[in-house]
Amino acid sequence: MGYEITTPIFYVNAAPHLGHAYSTIVADVLARHHRQRGDDVFFLTGTDEHGEPVANVAADRGITPQQLVDENAPKFEAMGGPLEASNDFFIRTSDERHKAAVQEFLTLVKDNGYVYEGDYEGWYCPKCADFKTESEIAEGNTCPIHGIPLIREKERNWFFRLSAFQEQLEQLYAERPDWVVPAVRRNEALAFIRNGLQDVSLSRNAISWGVTVPWDPEHVFYVWWDALLNYRTALRFGRPGHDLTDSHWPPVHVIGKDILKFHTIYWPALLMAAGVEVPEKVLVGGFLLVDGAKMSKSKGNVLDPFEAVETFGADAVRFYLLREVSFGSDGSVSLDGLRSRYETELANDFGNLASRSLAMVRRYRDGQTPDVAVDPAIGAEFEGLPGEVARLLDGGQISQALDAVWQRVRRLNRYVEEQAPWTLAKAEKAESASRADLDRVLRTLVEGVRATAVLLHPWLPASTEKLLAAIGCPDLDWSGAALGAGPAPAVGELEPLFPKDVGDA
RNA sequence: GGGCCGGUAGCUCAAUUGGUCAGAGCAGCGGACUCAUAAUCCGUCAGAUCCAGGUUCGAGUCCUGGCCGGCCUACCA
Numbered sequence: 171m172g173y174e175i176t177t178p179i180f181y182v183n184a185a186p187h188l189g190h191a192y193s194t195i196v197a198d199v200l201a202r203h204h205r206q207r208g209d210d211v212f213f214l215t216g217t218d219e220h221g222e223p224v225a226n227v228a229a230d231r232g233i234t235p236q237q238l239v240d241e242n243a244p245k246f247e248a249m250g251g252p253l254e255a256s257n258d259f260f261i262r263t264s265d266e267r268h269k270a271a272v273q274e275f276l277t278l279v280k281d282n283g284y285v286y287e288g289d290y291e292g293w294y295c296p297k298c299a300d301f302k303t304e305s306e307i308a309e310g311n312t313c314p315i316h317g318i319p320l321i322r323e324k325e326r327n328w329f330f331r332l333s334a335f336q337e338q339l340e341q342l343y344a345e346r347p348d349w350v351v352p353a354v355r356r357n358e359a360l361a362f363i364r365n366g367l368q369d370v371s372l373s374r375n376a377i378s379w380g381v382t383v384p385w386d387p388e389h390v391f392y393v394w395w396d397a398l399l400n401y402r403t404a405l406r407f408g409r410p411g412h413d414l415t416d417s418h419w420p421p422v423h424v425i426g427k428d429i430l431k432f433h434t435i436y437w438p439a440l441l442m443a444a445g446v447e448v449p450e451k452v453l454v455g456g457f458l459l460v461d462g463a464k465m466s467k468s469k470g471n472v473l474d475p476f477e478a479v480e481t482f483g484a485d486a487v488r489f490y491l492l493r494e495v496s497f498g499s500d501g502s503v504s505l506d507g508l509r510s511r512y513e514t515e516l517a518n519d520f521g522n523l524a525s526r527s528l529a530m531v532r533r534y535r536d537g538q539t540p541d542v543a544v545d546p547a548i549g550a551e552f553e554g555l556p557g558e559v560a561r562l563l564d565g566g567q568i569s570q571a572l573d574a575v576w577q578r579v580r581r582l583n584r585y586v587e588e589q590a591p592w593t594l595a596k597a598e599k600a601e602s603a604s605r606a607d608l609d610r611v612l613r614t615l616v617e618g619v620r621a622t623a624v625l626l627h628p629w630l631p632a633s634t635e636k637l638l639a640a641i642g643c644p645d646l647d648w649s650g651a652a653l654g655a656g657p658a659p660a661v662g663e664l665e666p667l668f669p670k671d672v673g674d675a
Numbered sequence: 676g677g678g679c680c681g682g683u684a685g686c687u688c689a690a691u692u693g694g695u696c697a698g699a700g701c702a703g704c705g706g707a708c709u710c711a712u713a714a715u716c717c718g719u720c721a722g723a724u725c726c727a728g729g730u731u732c733g734a735g736u737c738c739u740g741g742c743c744g745g746c747c748u749a750c751c752a
Contacts, residue, residue, distance in 0.1 A: 436750090
């Protein structure tokens with residue numbers, strides 16, 4: 171089954187930061203999970219390269235917009251590596267193939283009768299060469315940047331008939347109450363729709379950096395339409411030699427709450443206008459805060475994702491961001507918080523569980539996992555777990571899915587204490603017990619470690635692979651996520667998965 | 676102004692359609708154990724679930740009115 175998962179495409183004007191990394195990680199978790207389930211995954215990310223800000227910066231620097239984006243886009247493309255992002259393609263909206271597909275799509279929308287010519291009227295600053303929104307206008311109708319009076323201006327423009335989709339959008343929200351997750355964001359979008367939709371402009375003629383409107387070459391498309399369409403155009407050429415448009419549509423989008431309106435109102439309306447199915451789901455993340463405030467460099471405690479990756483590794487940063495803040499909510503993150511979870515959860519809970527389990531198999535059974543059945547008591551507590559995790563992930567409950575697995579990690583540590591394998595080993599030597607008890611415990615532990623590693627793989631790709639290799643069970647397929655599905659392997663040596671002597675400097 | 680969401684142990688948060696739901700993790704304190712990355716496990720502590728009314732046999736969970744906080748309220752991307 172085809173599965174398209176996307177991040178927002180990042181605007182090339184800024185440098186990659188934590189917010190970009192966060193979206194990428196969330197989407198990557200879903201991509202990896204669906205690969206485990208055997209889906210034909212197309213994980214897409216990329217850069218949004220058109221629009222006025224890019225043109226302005228390029229002009230200031232005396233280079234062409236294309237030169238500017240060619241310089242910046244690689245910084246975003248390079249972000250994926252350190253994060254272990256497994257995207258299948260990286261789209262750039264200045265790609266000719268994208269532009270051609272955008273023109274084709276929007277021409278269809280026009281042919282369907284949803285585009286008309288009109289006048290955009292608003293407050294214009296001649297120095298900015300830009301229209302100002304209501305919230306941008308300073309006191310006395312002046313420009314907040316230049317302080318000069320704004321002029322009421324009209325611009326000849328192409329419009330998209332958004333108002334025509336009022337009813338269809340309301341119906342969409344009624345029929346599919348969880349197509350936007352979480353519900354707060356859904357309600358927000360719905361309230362906006364119910365307030366009444368006005369038509370929005372489709373093109374600009376004051377600037378030239380964008381996708382040319384084919385039926386009116388003096389205009390370029392307003393950058394948002396061009397940007398949104400990346401999710402669809404990339405299916406055509408993102409996998410060389412294959413057109414995935416039919417097999418992988420509709421997509422699942424991961425976005426931040428700042429771009430909610432575009433993805434949950436404009437975008438589905440545009441698709442409806444072209445007679446194309448709307449997205450499967452839109453998963454809306456919150457903001458990551460540092461010390462309760464939006465990220466800023468003024469505090470010393472900023473979390474630079476790339477520095478953090480260098481110190482703690484990509485797995486730890488991925489895990490931390492999704493563990494610390496419940497996906498969909500705003501949340502505070504910090505380097506101290508990362509260090510704390512790295513030690514208490516990754517090193518002490520999970521890493522140590524793996525170490526002690528393998529060590530005992532090596533010590534008591536010469537490294538050969540006994541080929542016996544797992545303890546039914548633990549089996550019962552893992553029952554249905556893969557299904558639960560899959561269901562939670564499909565519902566956008568990324569943090570809850572992770573927590574469900576983590577509870578089992580804790581359970582296995584408790585199991586060790588309950589069973590006290592070292593006591594069983596002594597009893598065995600004193601011949602006051604058969605080997606069966608210790609056999610069962612060791613097999614249960616190895617199998618528990620294996621199954622949780624398979625389940626955790628989307629969050630911790632590198633360390634789970636290392637662990638699974640150490641126990642000779644590299645298979646990541648979702649069918650192996652069930653406790654008891656694995657073999658009774660010979661286990662090898664395992665270095666600490668999350669060594670503690672990092673980041674102490 | 677209108678709308679949405681939240682206000683639960685020191686901290687971060689859970690509690691299906693109202694009925695052992697007053698919980699978990701972290702932090703603190705005490706203890707046990709030794710397989711393990713001085714890791715793990717157990718016990719313990721606390722909370723009139725923002726306030727005031729109301730509905731009900733029974734309400735964090737529903738209604739009304741307040742208080743506090745966050746967000747949205749259209750074309751920067």
